[in-house]
Amino acid sequence: MRAWSTERLTRVERALETWVGTDAPAGLGEAMRYAVLDGGKRLRPLLVLAASEAVGGNERAALRAACAVELIHAYSLVHDDMPCMDNDVLRRGKPTVHVKYGEAGALLAGDALQALAFELLTPDSDNVPEAMQARLCRLLAHAAGSAGMAGGQAIDLASVGLKLDENQLRHMHRLKTGALLQGSVLMGVACGDVSAGERQALSDFGAALGLAFQVVDDILDVTADSATLGKTAGKDAEQDKPTYVSILGLERSRAYAQELHAQALAALDASGLADARALRALADMVVDRVN
């Protein structure tokens, strides 16, 4: 599994290196590359590639989808870190984009990264069938937009200082982080040809994994330090944000993460796919991670 992910990560980094910011006017391209390259766990790209491989998907399409989803993730971090949002100065152990390139530079770099995601999905050639391109755009736009990530961020913004119950918190996180993680799996699946049953099982896998990711995130915000996280620890409590830990407590949050992990693996089993080892390993990684 280590060899698997090392090889895939190399491929993703090389593709991002080639595709991001290279045809942009100087300042913009630099900010885009700063936001994307040399950072992050690349969980979403790995999910796309693992899902695509599990269904025998089109490799070129999967690499483009992997990079596109990472660009959406990266742009959301750039905008999230801005002073009018989370006002964070540290990300992946480096100054955030607006600290380095100014607020206007960060705003534009984020905007351009979102557009680039859809550009990567719709190459003029590169042997990706246009019907597949359209399906990938549909999945990504839905996961990134107001019914997905952006909607979740809006709920998050509106819920600072409020008491959410567990259902409301879950709804927020299903949109805010879950949609793009589940979308990564679905985009990988869309690179291949699967039955409705297989697609549903992998969709369930993505949903459980997406929520598990957020529960673990909430736990790490409390238990890890900033150096390990590569971002400011303890922000949620400081900003009075509702989290799984604040609602369920630390111990029940940990148990819930394990329960979601088990649900994810059960969904994989239900898919009946012959080789889902990489997806399984990624589910383990999400729950066992330390940052």
Add this chain to the structure above:
Amino acid sequence: MRAWSTERLTRVERALETWVGTDAPAGLGEAMRYAVLDGGKRLRPLLVLAASEAVGGNERAALRAACAVELIHAYSLVHDDMPCMDNDVLRRGKPTVHVKYGEAGALLAGDALQALAFELLTPDSDNVPEAMQARLCRLLAHAAGSAGMAGGQAIDLASVGLKLDENQLRHMHRLKTGALLQGSVLMGVACGDVSAGERQALSDFGAALGLAFQVVDDILDVTADSATLGKTAGKDAEQDKPTYVSILGLERSRAYAQELHAQALAALDASGLADARALRALADMVVDRVN
């Protein structure tokens, strides 16, 4: 022609009313609708529809493309008006989105509008062939991204207080406003089936019209008042931005607008299309407009 545009505008407004912000969490959906509905000349949607009709394009695809391009335009205005960019408080005669919904709300609404543009282009049904969906996404992503609108904005940002020559200014505007206007024409064309020669002629038309639009914009910033413009007049000079008027002077700028108008009409003639009346009328409107 008035009847033509009234009917098309009604169709576009109705579609935007249906599609924008209706499935978004409350605060976000409201901000998205505020940014898009009941405002603007809808020049880009009209260009899409006129181009599509000139080539006998798919009507459902054209309506989606018309709305998608308007969403990109609307999001760019929302982000442009923010304090870290132009810091403008008036747009289309109303308070700007960040004045009304806060900076974070404006940031998210803009982000969600961009995603929604690509969602509109990739319906699950609605009888738009998936290959056409992919081509529309490709054109829009390219026009909106770092090689288009976002790139032009970055150059604009970097050029405040600098002396640009006419070539540099033209390059900036070809990206900043030209790319999306030309993209509107090309997206309309992509809803139909045309020869390479026809596509090239309409692309030339879009390029000339896009630049003419900006020259007229620079003229109006000097000659019109804020009430007529619906936005703050005299901003360019106040912000020490290079414009056609500052480089060429008012008289030569007016002559250049006329020259570009003539180029646009010549390209239409060269296209050999039987009915390009609506496109011709839109070119007239761009040059003769008072706001």
